[in-house]
Amino acid sequence: MREVVLKEPGDFAEWRSAARGLLASGIAPDDVSWRGSAEGASLFGDEAVVAPAGAVSLPRELLEIAERVICHRDPETAARLYRIIWRAARDRQLLARTTDSEIDWLRKADKAIRRDVHKMHAFVRFRRLGEEAGRESFAAWFEPTHRILRLTAPFFQRRFYGMDWAIVTPDARAIWQDETLNYGPGGTKDEVPDSDLVEDQWRTYYGAIFNPARVKIDAMRAEMPKKYWKNLPEAQDIAPLLAGAEARVERMREAAVSMANPLTDKWRTRVPEDLLLDDDVKTLADVARAVDRCTRCPLYCNATQGVAGEGPERARIMLVGEQPGDQEDLQGRPFVGPAGQVLNEALEEAGLDRTRLFLTNAVKHFKFEPRGKRRLHQNPTTGEIDICRWWLDKERALVQPDLIVTLGASALRGVTGKSASITSMRGAVHELEGGTKLIATIHPSFLLRLPDRERAAKERALFVADLALARKLAA
Amino acid sequence: MSAKPILEKLAVLADAAKYDASCASSGTVRRDSVGTKAIGSTEGMGICHSYAPDGRCISLLKILLTNFCIYDCRFCINRASSNVERARFSPQEVVRLTLDFYKRNYIEGLFLSSGIIRSEDYTMEQLVEVARILREEHRFGGYIHLKTIAGADPGLIALAGLYADRLSTNVELPTEEGLSSFAPEKKPETIRKTMASVRVGADAAIEAAKSRLIGKAKPPRFAPAGQSTQMIVGADAARDDDILKTATNLYSGYQLRRVYYSAYSPIPDASQDLPPVRPPLMREHRLYQADWLLRFYGFERAEIMEGARGGMLDLAIDPKLAWALQRREAFPVDINRAPRELLLRVPGLGTRAVDRIVAARRLGKLRLGDLAKLTASVKKVLPFIVTPDWRPGKLTDSADLRARFAPPAEQLALAL
Structure with a gap:
């Protein structure tokens, strides 16, 4: 039987070098007895074997876990870890065997350590020592469940670089001073100040943020176990807060409804006069403002905003699309999404300047179906198109274009009030009541949906040709 | 305005903030104070530094800048017509409190909200100013969550996104009818527009990061922990189905990280329009479970409602x-x-x-x-x-x- 005496329980480097030596010499776990030592006896008894680093290869994940788990206070930890690495050296899949009882122990021990580390990050409470040359210094007393100071100190270093601090625990201490982190021996509570002025503010905050109407003591104790309370300044308030909670809620419930605060009307904001009547809509700016408040159909309920047309009031050509898409809905402008990109490129190719066109949609609010993190476009119904026609007519009356280009079937319906297939109308110039000319073509989003490259190129060329025809007609 | 001692202001303005359920400090970028030699870090996973006896996590200093408010939302403790005690912090006082708490390891950072004073823009400016002082004058690296005031100028929201880790705009009530009868000054479309401008800001920042020519020149991040919202449960007649419908719309449209559900709980000096009920905590819990099913379990809202009755989730089973x-x-x-x-x-x-x-x-x-x-x-x-x-x-x-x-x-x- 080989006896190993560890000088410092919880010191990963010491355990690792011992374990490496044993592993390299092929000494089985059953032939080793691991002991902690208070008086600091020699590491390996008489027959130390020191193996060079890297002599035995182990999964990196296992070493990372071992570095944490060695901090566990369970006296069997060193032995159990050695048994696991002994097996891991022979079974590369060992860590994945979550149903193995030793791996189950390892995972649970690791979880306990990580929880303890997390709780230490959370529950250390610094008290102010003083200030020198503009640099403040603080100290904290903390009693972690396991020997985890070295696992937690780097976190405090990253967080509190700009101040000096010390954390004292029963096993060890960490001191951050002059931008250096040092470790030292354990200490006692009275090395740390017993008060801090800011604690009064903290306790006031703790009491005020507590809602007496929803007491859930078990939820609190599950996350903030009682063992930590003795070093948390706010914990002394838990009992009195709980004792008074029921009475506070009762008082709220029984209090007679009081008169409104006399300053209410002075403070209250005037509800803005934003509800334009239909007859008040006289300019394109009015349309933009009023369409955003339109409730003629229920589409406004879920959309971000009504998206009105955009372009010069004297535009000769009006382009009408179907409805705003995801991006148009967010940005409040027509044709700024993927279909807008396609349109922009086609316009350029056809020799049309977008800034001289009036672009709008048959329906002014985005209709969609939520699906996870995306909104899927839905076609508007003819009913929705017909209701929204009021706005399109208004825009037509204000802009008075010579030519309207409808993009897609919904746009055609919006402009003509009738459903017709684009194929039957395409390629010809139609005349609307009042002499306005009409060209019907596809919606650019149609091009985005074509999986076949050759067909997409063909359709795109046709689309550009339609736009070029529009340019010729308006010239 | 009389100058109240800081402890009294803190008591009033923390009390006024507690009806906002969110206290998350997770999901942001990694930062530390090693480079800045100042104070503050964020490491992805949030930390709850304490728990109140109501079982809620205390991660942030959650306060209002002021509880004076020109709005009169019936469910709110700070509504204009309430006789609650009023107070107001100066931006410097909030900065001081945040740093004092942070250095003692009480908190992960600040969650700052406010009653609406003067105008939406003025209020938003004040919130942004606190964040600016923390980030620029103190190089504070901790977590900052700012409330975006619905209707504030998109320019101010863009600025808020540069300083804050998270932005949030509360919907409060899921239906149009609920809002118009309980919160007459709040307009759902204004809330949605504000959320849209947060999403547009975040998308633009991601786009800028992708298209940069020099790998090291990092463009500024925009609210890296995203945006969230809250709905009050049980104050109006809205059913669970209405609540989840609104939630799915918001998740899909504005890429919200979280929707919080907050059981309406009695407030001091309550408006007579509201029933003095016990907070429906189980209903709140079931809504959170349904929300999780939507986000992590591949459920659609309609499927969840198959197990419901009359648009309400079963309270006895999950x-x-x-x-x-x-x-x-x-x-x-x-x-x-x-x-x-x-x-x-x-x-x-x-x-x-x-x-x-x-x-x-x-x-x-x-x-x-x-x-x-x-x-x-x-x-x-x-x-x-x-x-x-x-x-x-x-x-x-x-x-x-x-x-x-x-x-x-x-x-x-x-x-x-």
């Missing part, structure tokens, strides 16, 4: 179980062969248990004893699964399956 009881033909599921998506639908199996099962079954067939090591509640999953040593037989279709899970009636009354 929504996944309620759905499964309506869809028994989908069960039992073979633990060793079912795809991940199907395992996620088994009542009692969480995402973590499913991941563990999928990893473990690669190394060999899982039996019931193995399953006990991978999940907390084998008993709960039994009617819905098959393993080499277990078949539920008629259990899956038995009429009293619901009774197996639903607690006795008197316990339910307590939970409410």
Whole structure:
């Protein structure tokens, strides 16, 4: 039987070098007895074997876990870890065997350590020592469940670089001073100040943020176990807060409804006069403002905003699309999404300047179906198109274009009030009541949906040709 | 305005802030104070530094800049017509409190909200100013959550996004009718527009990061922890279905990280329009479970509502179980062969248990004893699964399956 005496329980480097030596010499776990030592006896008894680093290869994940788990206070930890690495050296899949009882122990021990580390990050409470040359210094007393100071100190270093601090625990201490982190021996509570002025503010905050109407003591104790309370300044308030909670809620419930605060009307904001009547809509700016408040159909309920047309009031050509898409809905402008990109490129190719066109949609609010993190476009119904026609007519009356280009079937319906297939109308110039000319073509989003490259190129060329025809007609 | 001592202001303005459920400090970028030699870090995972006896985590200093408010939302303790005590912090006072608390390791950072004073823009400017002082004058690296004031100028929101980790705009009530009768000054479309401008800002920042020419020149981040919102449950007549409908719309449209559900709880000097009820905590809990099903379990809202009645979730059993009881033909599921998506639908199996099962079954067939090591509640999953040593037989279709899970009636009354 080989006896190993560890000088410092919880010191990963010491355990690792011992374990490496044993592993390299092929000494089985059953032939080793691991002991902690208070008086600091020699590491390996008489027959130390020191193996060079890297002599035995182990999964990196296992070493990372071992570095944490060695901090566990369970006296069997060193032995159990050695048994696991002994097996891991022979079974590369060992860590994945979550149903193995030793791996189950390892995972649970690791979880306990990580929880303890997390709780230490959370529950250390610094008290102010003083200030020198503009640099403040603080100290904290903390009693972690396991020997985890070295696992937690780097976190405090990253967080509190700009101040000096010390954390004292029963096993060890960490001191951050002059931008250096040092470790030292354990200490006692009275090395740390017993008060801090800011604690009064903290306790006031703790009491005020507590809602007496929803007491859930078990939820609190599950996350903030009682063992930590003795070093948390706010914990002394838990009992009195709980004792008074029921009475506070009762008082709220029984209090007679009081008169409104006399300053209410002075403070209250005037509800803005934003509800334009239909007859008040006289300019394109009015349309933009009023369409955003339109409730003629229920589409406004879920959309971000009504998206009105955009372009010069004297535009000769009006382009009408179907409805705003995801991006148009967010940005409040027509044709700024993927279909807008396609349109922009086609316009350029056809020799049309977008800034001289009036672009709008048959329906002014985005209709969609939520699906996870995306909104899927839905076609508007003819009913929705017909209701929204009021706005399109208004825009037509204000802009008075010579030519309207409808993009897609919904746009055609919006402009003509009738459903017709684009194929039957395409390629010809139609005349609307009042002499306005009409060209019907596809919606650019149609091009985005074509999986076949050759067909997409063909359709795109046709689309550009339609736009070029529009340019010729308006010239 | 009389100058109240800081302790009194803190008591008033923390009390006024506690009805906002969010206290998260997770999901932002990694930062530390090593480079700045100042104070503050964020490491992805949030930290709850304390817990109040209401079981809620205290991660941030959650306060209002002021509880004076020109709005008169009936459900709100700070509404104009309330006789609650009023106070106002100066931006410097909030900065001081934040740093003092942070250096003592009480908090992860600041969650600052405010009543509306003068105008939406003025209020937003004040909030942004606090964040600016913390970030620029103190190089504070901790977490900052700012409330975006619905209707504030998009330029101010863009600025807020540069300083804050998270922005949030509260919907408060899920339906148009609810808002117009309980919060006459709040307009749903204004709220949605504000959320849209946060999303547009975030998208633009991501786009800028992608298209940069020099790899090291990092463009500024925009609210890296995203945006969130809150809905009050039980103050108006909205049903769970309305609430989840609004939630799915918001998740899909504005890429919200979280929707918080807050059981309406009695407030001092309550408006007479509201019932002085106990906060519906179980209803709140069921909504959170449904929300999780939407985001992590591949459920659609309509599926969740299959297990509901009259648009309300079952209070006695969780929504996944309620759905499964309506869809028994989908069960039992073979633990060793079912795809991940199907395992996620088994009542009692969480995402973590499913991941563990999928990893473990690669190394060999899982039996019931193995399953006990991978999940907390084998008993709960039994009617819905098959393993080499277990078949539920008629259990899956038995009429009293619901009774197996639903607690006795008197316990339910307590939970409410």
